[in-house]
Amino acid sequence: MPRVGFREMLALGRVIASGTLSRYESGSASLTSRFEARFAERLQAKHLLTVNSGTSALISALAAAGIGPGDEVLVPAYTWVSTAIAPLAVGAVPVLVDIDESLTIDPQDIERKITPYTKAIIPVHMKNLVCDMDAISAIAKRHRLYVIEDACQAVGVRYKDRFVGTIGDVGIFSFNYHKNLNAGEGGAVITNDDRLFTRARMYHDVGSYIRQHEFEGNEPIFSGVNFRVSELTGAVLLAQLSRLDTLLRRLRSRREMMVKHLSKGKKMKVSPHHDPTNAVGLSVIFERAEDAKKFAAQRGVERLIETGRHIYTNWEPIFAQRSFNPRIDPYKWAHREITYSAEMCSRTLDILERTCYVSLGPQYPAPVIWMQARTLARSLSS
Numbered sequence: 460m461p462r463v464g465f466r467e468m469l470a471l472g473r474v475i476a477s478g479t480l481s482r483y484e485s486g487s488a489s490l491t492s493r494f495e496a497r498f499a500e501r502l503q504a505k506h507l508l509t510v511n512s513g514t515s516a517l518i519s520a521l522a523a524a525g526i527g528p529g530d531e532v533l534v535p536a537y538t539w540v541s542t543a544i545a546p547l548a549v550g551a552v553p554v555l556v557d558i559d560e561s562l563t564i565d566p567q568d569i570e571r572k573i574t575p576y577t578k579a580i581i582p583v584h585m586k587n588l589v590c591d592m593d594a595i596s597a598i599a600k601r602h603r604l605y606v607i608e609d610a611c612q613a614v615g616v617r618y619k620d621r622f623v624g625t626i627g628d629v630g631i632f633s634f635n636y637h638k639n640l641n642a643g644e645g646g647a648v649i650t651n652d653d654r655l656f657t658r659a660r661m662y663h664d665v666g667s668y669i670r671q672h673e674f675e676g677n678e679p680i681f682s683g684v685n686f687r688v689s690e691l692t693g694a695v696l697l698a699q700l701s702r703l704d705t706l707l708r709r710l711r712s713r714r715e716m717m718v719k720h721l722s723k724g725k726k727m728k729v730s731p732h733h734d735p736t737n738a739v740g741l742s743v744i745f746e747r748a749e750d751a752k753k754f755a756a757q758r759g760v761e762r763l764i765e766t767g768r769h770i771y772t773n774w775e776p777i778f779a780q781r782s783f784n785p786r787i788d789p790y791k792w793a794h795r796e797i798t799y800s801a802e803m804c805s806r807t808l809d810i811l812e813r814t815c816y817v818s819l820g821p822q823y824p825a826p827v828i829w830m831q832a833r834t835l836a837r838s839l840s841s
């Protein structure tokens with residue numbers, strides 16, 4: 460979402476001039492390490508590990524928590540498909556949970572979907588909106604479940620007095636070109652838990668076979684993968700960090716202005732939000748799908764049912780229950796039969812058919828968005 464420019468160019472130039480593109484070769488001069496320290500401090504978290512994508516971050520967090528064959532992981536039926544695929548990568552199965560009008564996982568449906576085999580919940584903060592973390596944390600505590608917060612689409616966003624990603628046991632960020640921090644591709648695992656951090660770091664670095672990280676003291680060696688980033692990614696992220704506050708401040712003030720205009724509309728309302736004071740994302744929900752469709756014909760508005768692989772009914776690889784090798788079959792390892800159908804989360808579909816996301820256009824000057832608010836409000840008044 461944020462633009463890239465001169466700051467990123469200078470940062471990349473610095474790395475190239477240093478002649479060292481690997482973070483571990485750069486040692487204490489590593490810009491990736493500097494980014495991690497600075498961002499973790501900003502978010503008031505103990506550890507942050509940069510990896511090569513949000514999907515990699517999800518898989519690393521699941522591996523760190525020791526989730527695997529026989530385990531069920533609760534995921535919302537509305538999220539980027541990666542959230543639901545990540546459990547399969549460690550041998551566990553995703554169990555789909557409805558969202559509510561806030562566009563985030565419905566705590567009541569979480570309760571209904573918990574079985575003796577459930578090990579974790581992955582609440583997803585979609586489109587800079589935030590989940591009901593108080594309710595989710597309480598459920599997780601009662602049932603002794605891990606909370607792995609997927610904050611890929613809400614990097615830097617606040618929920619009450621904390622930042623999303625730092626409320627559950629472990630949080631996940633993506634830094635791909637759609638997200639609040641943009642390194643083209645990239646991701647991170649964030650946690651206050653020493654052991655989860657150690658294990659995520661080991662997993663992302665081939666089990667750290669050749670590198671004894673300072674933290675890995677008592678954790679037995681296990682095999683991992685390579686999800687490392689280069690200094691080029693770290694340098695861009697460090698430079699991007701200086702743009703994040705401006706972006707979020709802009710989104711917040713524009714949301715306030717837009718809400719003022721849109722809340723007078725008929726046959727619709729601004730979607731409920733779990734922390735209106737800090738809100739930086741905006742959607743509206745109509746009584747009827749046709750009205751949402753009409754509204755979405757305008758620039759800067761998108762009806763969520765039209766967002767492809769964010770909706771469970773379009774998750775073909777999951778519905779197919781097929782992996783690259785038929786003997787790797789998390790569904791056979793599950794303790795009960797897991798099936799998926801287009802109807803299983805019909806409430807989610809109903810909400811998505813009636814909900815439109817309203818862009819707050821951080822890339823445009825404020826007067827443009829003010830005009831846009833007036834145009835949208837006018838279209839709602841008839």
Ligand SMILES: *Cc1c(COP(=O)(O)O)cnc(C)c1O
Pocket residue numbers: 511512513514515538539541542583609611612633634635644645646
């Ligand atoms: C983008 C995204 C991911 C995956 O991130 P990548 O960096 O594309 O792998 C996971 N979950 C959500 C909710 C996302 O939006």
